[in-house]
Amino acid sequence: MMKLLKSSIFWLLILSLAVLTACTNSDSDTKDEETETPKPATSEGTGTEDEKVSIEFWHAMSGTGQESLDSIVKGFNDSQDKFEVVAEFQGTYEESLTKLRGVGGTKDAPAITQVFEVGTKYMIDSGYIEPIQSFIDKDNYDLSQLEENILNYYKVDGELYSMPFNSSTPVMVYNKDAFKEAGLDPEKAPETFSEVINAAAKLKKGEMYGFSMLTYGWFFEQLVATQGGLYVNEDNGRSGDATEALFNGPEGLNVFDFLDTMNKAGTFGNFGTNWDDIRAAFASGKVAMYMDSSAGVAGAITTAPFDVGVAYIPYADEVKRNGVVIGGASLWMSKGIAEKEQEAAWAFMKYLTTPEVQAQWHLDTGYFAINPKAYDEENVKEKWAEFPQYKVTVDQLQDTVPGLATQGALISVFPESRQQIVTALEDLYQGKDPKEVLDKAAEGTNRAMEIANKTKK
Amino acid sequence: MTLLEKPGIWKRTANGRTALLYLLPSILLFSVFVFYPMFRTIYLSFFLTDQNGDAAIWVGFENYSYLLESTAFINSMKATGLFVLYTVPIGIILALFFALLANEKLRGIGFFRTVYSSTMGISVAASSVIWLFMFNPSMGMFNRLLSLLNLPQIQWLLDPQWALLSVSISTIWMNIGFSFLILLGGLQNIDEHLYESSRIDGAGYFYRLRRITLPMLSPTLFFIITISLINAFQSFGQIDILTQGGPSASTNLIVYSIYREAFINYQFGTASAQAVTLFIIILIVTILQFKLGERRVHYQ
Numbered sequence: 001m002m003k004l005l006k007s008s009i010f011w012l013l014i015l016s017l018a019v020l021t022a023c024t025n026s027d028s029d030t031k032d033e034e035t036e037t038p039k040p041a042t043s044e045g046t047g048t049e050d051e052k053v054s055i056e057f058w059h060a061m062s063g064t065g066q067e068s069l070d071s072i073v074k075g076f077n078d079s080q081d082k083f084e085v086v087a088e089f090q091g092t093y094e095e096s097l098t099k100l101r102g103v104g105g106t107k108d109a110p111a112i113t114q115v116f117e118v119g120t121k122y123m124i125d126s127g128y129i130e131p132i133q134s135f136i137d138k139d140n141y142d143l144s145q146l147e148e149n150i151l152n153y154y155k156v157d158g159e160l161y162s163m164p165f166n167s168s169t170p171v172m173v174y175n176k177d178a179f180k181e182a183g184l185d186p187e188k189a190p191e192t193f194s195e196v197i198n199a200a201a202k203l204k205k206g207e208m209y210g211f212s213m214l215t216y217g218w219f220f221e222q223l224v225a226t227q228g229g230l231y232v233n234e235d236n237g238r239s240g241d242a243t244e245a246l247f248n249g250p251e252g253l254n255v256f257d258f259l260d261t262m263n264k265a266g267t268f269g270n271f272g273t274n275w276d277d278i279r280a281a282f283a284s285g286k287v288a289m290y291m292d293s294s295a296g297v298a299g300a301i302t303t304a305p306f307d308v309g310v311a312y313i314p315y316a317d318e319v320k321r322n323g324v325v326i327g328g329a330s331l332w333m334s335k336g337i338a339e340k341e342q343e344a345a346w347a348f349m350k351y352l353t354t355p356e357v358q359a360q361w362h363l364d365t366g367y368f369a370i371n372p373k374a375y376d377e378e379n380v381k382e383k384w385a386e387f388p389q390y391k392v393t394v395d396q397l398q399d400t401v402p403g404l405a406t407q408g409a410l411i412s413v414f415p416e417s418r419q420q421i422v423t424a425l426e427d428l429y430q431g432k433d434p435k436e437v438l439d440k441a442a443e444g445t446n447r448a449m450e451i452a453n454k455t456k457k
Numbered sequence: 458m459t460l461l462e463k464p465g466i467w468k469r470t471a472n473g474r475t476a477l478l479y480l481l482p483s484i485l486l487f488s489v490f491v492f493y494p495m496f497r498t499i500y501l502s503f504f505l506t507d508q509n510g511d512a513a514i515w516v517g518f519e520n521y522s523y524l525l526e527s528t529a530f531i532n533s534m535k536a537t538g539l540f541v542l543y544t545v546p547i548g549i550i551l552a553l554f555f556a557l558l559a560n561e562k563l564r565g566i567g568f569f570r571t572v573y574s575s576t577m578g579i580s581v582a583a584s585s586v587i588w589l590f591m592f593n594p595s596m597g598m599f600n601r602l603l604s605l606l607n608l609p610q611i612q613w614l615l616d617p618q619w620a621l622l623s624v625s626i627s628t629i630w631m632n633i634g635f636s637f638l639i640l641l642g643g644l645q646n647i648d649e650h651l652y653e654s655s656r657i658d659g660a661g662y663f664y665r666l667r668r669i670t671l672p673m674l675s676p677t678l679f680f681i682i683t684i685s686l687i688n689a690f691q692s693f694g695q696i697d698i699l700t701q702g703g704p705s706a707s708t709n710l711i712v713y714s715i716y717r718e719a720f721i722n723y724q725f726g727t728a729s730a731q732a733v734t735l736f737i738i739i740l741i742v743t744i745l746q747f748k749l750g751e752r753r754v755h756y757q
Contacts, residue, residue: 455513
C-alpha cells in the first residue's frame with residue numbers, strides 16, 4: 001500500500017514537472033521536438049568528409065500530392081550528394097503556418113516552408129523569410145523560363161519573394177451528356193453570365209440543377225478578377241497596405257446578381273462549403289455545370305459516368321474577359337538559418353522547376369507546371385491527347401491578360417475576408433438582398449484590415 | 458504568554474498546512490492549465506494583438522463594447538442559447554427514459570445497457586463524420602429515406618432553418634451515452650427496501666416513480682444537468698466537422714466563433730474578449746442553477 005502511494009506520488013511529480021516545463025516554454029519545446037529528428041542527420045553529415053547538408057521542408061500536401069512530392073524529394077536526394085532534403089507533412093496550410101509562427105526567424109525554422117497563396121502578404125511582413133530574389137540575382141537564374149502568369153502573382157514590387165510551386169486556377173466543369181439532352185451544344189460551353197443563366201434554365205430537370213459553385217471565397221475573387229475588378233484598394237494591395245475593400249463595387253455586384261438570378265429561378269444548386277459534396281453532386285448528376293479547381297479536373301473526369309467538358313470561367317456580358325488569378329501555394333526560404341542550408345534550399349527549388357519534375361508533378365496532381373517546357377515532355381503530350389480537358393486549364397491561364405486584377409489581391413487578412421464572403425453567399429442563397437450582404441462583407445473586411453494595419457510593427 | 462502563543466499559531470495552522478500540502482499537486486496542475494491561461498486570456502482581452510499574437514495596442518474595454526454591438530456576436534449568443542435549449546432537456550429526458558428501461562431486471566438487460574451507453578465510446582470527431590454522411594444532401598441516408606417516402610428533400614446542414622437542429626440531433630445522440638450511464642448508476646443506488654415497502658402499501662409504478670425514484674435520483678439529475686449545460690455551452694467538435702459555423706452563421710456557437718477569431722483570423726484580443734464573455738455566462742448560469750435547482754435536490 002505504502003509502496004503504491006509512494007510510486008504514484010513520484011509519477012505525479014514527474015508529470016507535473018513535465019507539464020510545467022511544457023507550458024512555461026512551449027516555443028522552445030516544440031522547437032526541440034521538431035528539430036530532434038533531422039539533427040542527427042546534420043551532425044552525421046558534417047562528420048563525413050563530403051559534408052552533406054540536411055534541410056527540412058515543411059509542406060501541406062496530403063494524399064496523392066504527398067506521394068508525388070516524396071518521390072520528387074527522393075529524386076533530388078539521389079541526383080546529387082551535397083544536400084539532403086527531409087520532407088515533413090505539417091497538416092493543412094493553416095496548421096503549418098501556425099507551427100511556423102512558433103519557430104519563424106530562428107535557426108530552428110525549416111529551410112523551406114510551403115505557404116498558401118493568400119499567406120503571401122503575411123509572410124512578406126513577417127520578417128521570417130529570405131526573399132529568393134537575392135538568390136536569383138546572385139545565381140543569374142533565368143526567371144523567363146517560368147510561367148509568367150504564375151510569377152505575376154508572387155512578384156511584389158517586381159521582386160520574387162517565394163518560389164511558386166503548386167498552382168491551380170478555377171474552371172467551369174460541365175456534363176456533356178446533359179447538354180445534349182437539353183439541346184445545347186456540348187462542345188461549346190456558355191461563356192458569359194447571361195449565357196450561363198440561360199443554359200442553366202434549360203438544364204434544370206427533375207433532380208438536376210443547372211449551375212452550382214462551391215461556397216468558397218476563392219471563386220468569388222476569380223469571378224470579380226475576370227471582369228477586371230479589384231478586390232481591395234491601393235492597386236489590389238500591391239502598391240501599399242490596402243485599407244478598403246472594393247469587391248462590393250459593380251463587378252462584385254455582377255457576380256452576386258448572377259448567382260441571385262439563378263437561385264431565385266431555382267436553377268442554382270447549393271451544395272455547401274465542402275469540395276467533396278459538390279463533386280459528388282456533379283458525379284451523381286445533381287448538377288450540370290459547376291466551378292472547380294483545375295486540380296480537381298482529373299478527379300471529375302475519372303469519377304463521372306458521363307462525358308465531362310471543361311471550360312473557362314464565365315464573365316459579365318458587358319466587359320471583356322480578363323482571365324484568372326493563380327491559386328495554390330509557393331515555397332518560402334527561411335531567414336536566420338545557416339547559409340549552407342539556404343544554398344541547399346535554393347538548389348532544391350531549382351531542381352523543382354526543371355521541366356521533367358514539373359511534368360511529373362502536373363501529371364500526378366493536376367496542378368500546373370510552373371515551367372511551361374514541361375508541357376513539351378512526351379508523357380504530358382500523351383496524357384493531353386487522351387484528356388484534352390487538361391489543356392483547357394492551361395490555355396485559360398496562358399490567355400489571361402496580365403493586369404492588377406488578374407495579379408490577385410495582396411492582403412494579410414485574406415482568411416477572414418473569405419469567411420465574410422462565405423457568410424454573404426449563404427445569406428444571398430437565403431434570399432437576402434445582394435447589395436446588402438455584399439456591403440456587410442466589405443465592412444467586415446475593412447475592419448479586419450484596419451486592425452491589421454494598426455497592429456503592424 | 459508570548460512564548461506560549463508562538464508555537465500556538467504554528468500549531469493552529471498545522472491542519473491547514475497539511476491540507477495545502479495535499480492540495481499542492483492539484484493546485485500546481487490547475488494553475489498551469491486553468492489559472493494561468495485564464496489570467497492571460499483576461500489580460501489579452503484588453504488588447505489588439507499583432508501578427509504574432511502578442512499584445513500590441515491597449516484598447517481597454519473596446520473589444521467588449523464592439524462585441525456587444527456586433528450583430529455577429531449577438532447572433533452567436535442566440536445560436537448558443539437555442540442549442541443549449543434544444544440539446545439539454547431532450548437529451549436528459551431521453552437518457553432518463555432509457556435508464557429507467559434499462560434498470561428493469563430482465564434477462565439480457567446487460568446487452569441493452571451496453572448498447573444505450575455505447576455512444577460514450579465514440580469520439581465526437583468520429584461520430585460527427587458518420588452524421589456528416591447521413592446528412593449529405595446528395596447521398597445521405599436521411600434524404601434517401603425522405604425520397605422513399607415521397608417527402609420533399611431537406612438540406613439538413615445547408616439550410617439555416619435546419620442546420621442548428623441537425624447539429625442538435627447529432628449532439629443529443631452523442632451525449633445520451635454519458636447521461637444514461639450516470640443516471641443508471643444513480644438508479645442502481647436507490648435502496649431496494651423503499652420500493653418493497655411501497656409495493657406492500659399498494660403504490661403503482663408511476664406513483665413510485667414520482668415519489669421514490671425521482672427524489673432519490675435528484676442529486677444525480679442535478680449533477681448531470683449541470684454538466685450537460687456546461688458541455689452544451691462548450692460544444693465545438695461537431696460544429697467544426699458538420700457545419701464550420703455556417704450556413705449564414707446559424708450554427709456559429711460562441712466556442713466556434715472564438716476558435717475562428719483566434720486561429721483563423723489571428724485576432725487573439727477579440728477572441729479573448731469572447732472567451733471571457735462565455736466564461737461569465739457559464740458562471741452566471743451555474744450559480745443560478747445552484748441557487749434555484751439545489752433546493753429541489755434531496756440528499757439522503
